[in-house]
Amino acid sequence: MKKLLWAALILFASSPAMAEVEGVVSSIKPIHSLVENVLGDSGKSALIVTGNQSPHGYHLRPSEVKKLSTARVVFYIDDDFETFLVKPLSNLDKNVVRVPLVKAAGIPLLEARTSGTWEAHIHAGEEDAKHDEHEENDEHHAHEDMHVWLAPENAIQMVGAIEKALSETYPAQAKTFHANAAHTIKKLNALDKKLRTTLKPVEGKPYIVFHDAFQYFEKAYGLTSVGSITLSPEQAPSAKRIKEVRAKVSGLKAVCVFSEAQFSKRLVDSVMEGSTAKSRVLDEHGANIQPGKDLYFILLSRIAERMESCLK
Structure with missing residues (x-):
């Protein structure tokens, strides 16, 4: 009986579902946070832009290039936002999953306001x-505003895209990702309600x-x-x-x-x-x-x- 129990435990512990998810990379902190919520306890996402740095005009350091070199899936906003990732991503193996979340989540973009002062009536x-x-x-020139994460409604769409990409890349953890995504969306809806009251x-x-x-x-x-x-x-x-x-x-x-x-x-x-x-x-x-x-x-x-x- 004890032998059967130990065999079952060993089999369970060595199953793919128990393996920690590795190779997940996120570009900026807000995206990293959403990815971490969907990952839950199944693994961690490496973060590219750390500390108090802005992604505007950012340049990758060797340590960040190294993070990308071990990636299986990379989450970012868009090629037009994290321009510092365009060349490094193009150099990665073709099997690395690239997830530009604006496109993957189908988020409608607003035109960037480029006049400096834009009150309705001049x-x-x-x-x-x-x-x-x-x-x-x-x-x-007129271009599209990429700061899409600053609306919880958009974050909810991105969580769906993150869940999909993670589930396709790590299918053994799909049920976990689905449950975590559902919980994250519930938290985002609660956040939205709180912000409406505050503002x-x-x-x-x-x-x-x-x-x-x-x-x-x-x-x-x-x-x-x-x-x-x-x-x-x-x-x-x-x-x-x-x-x-x-x-x-x-x-x-x-x-x-x-x-x-x-x-x-x-x-x-x-x-x-x-x-x-x-x-x-x-x-x-x-x-x-x-x-x-x-x-x-x-x-x-x-x-x-x-x-x-x-x-x-």
Whole structure:
């Protein structure tokens, strides 16, 4: 009897379903967090962009190239977002599964707002300023906004795509991934409900952001951003841009100007000059949050709390 029991235990322990999932790689912290939730206790995902670094203008280090070299499946937003991954991914073995989540999840994209100030109605007297903005933007062609993870609705779609890719790559764990994905979606729905309650009192109040990263969050919760300090976080805004945004802060009575964790607060202080606007730091990537399952939920809760505290 004891021999049969030991044989059964050995067989169970050595079965494929018990093997730890390895070779999962995620590009940025919010995606890594969602992947970790779907993986659960079955394994860990390696993270490429760690610490408080921004993926904008990012360059891979040798240690990160090494992470990719052992990958079986790689999750990222899109080739147009993590441009630093395009060449390394093309060099990987053809059997490595590449999952650009925007496409895999079928997320409808919003057009990036590239004018710097985008309130709905431009007064006739401001047409010259608008023309100047277009001149400054000649090299910034209209493109699509890739900050899709900042809406729980999109995160739910991505969780479905993550579950599908993991289940196809590691079929022995498919049931586990399905259960974990269902639990994660339940948590995302609860998060969405909490954020709606938090942000309801500040709907429609105008504010300025450092760069236009929060459009999906704004659309989800009825928020009113009226412009950004810079068109691209890789490029410092011109003196003309600063002057125009400063005029918007005063003219539209912007309640708050938001800076970002990875960038200098000096520019924010400059556009706030002479106004009564308040300031807070927003972080769309989770720069100062410990990577892991909880990061996504902490990240969006923190954005909502800081917006509410500044706009109320």
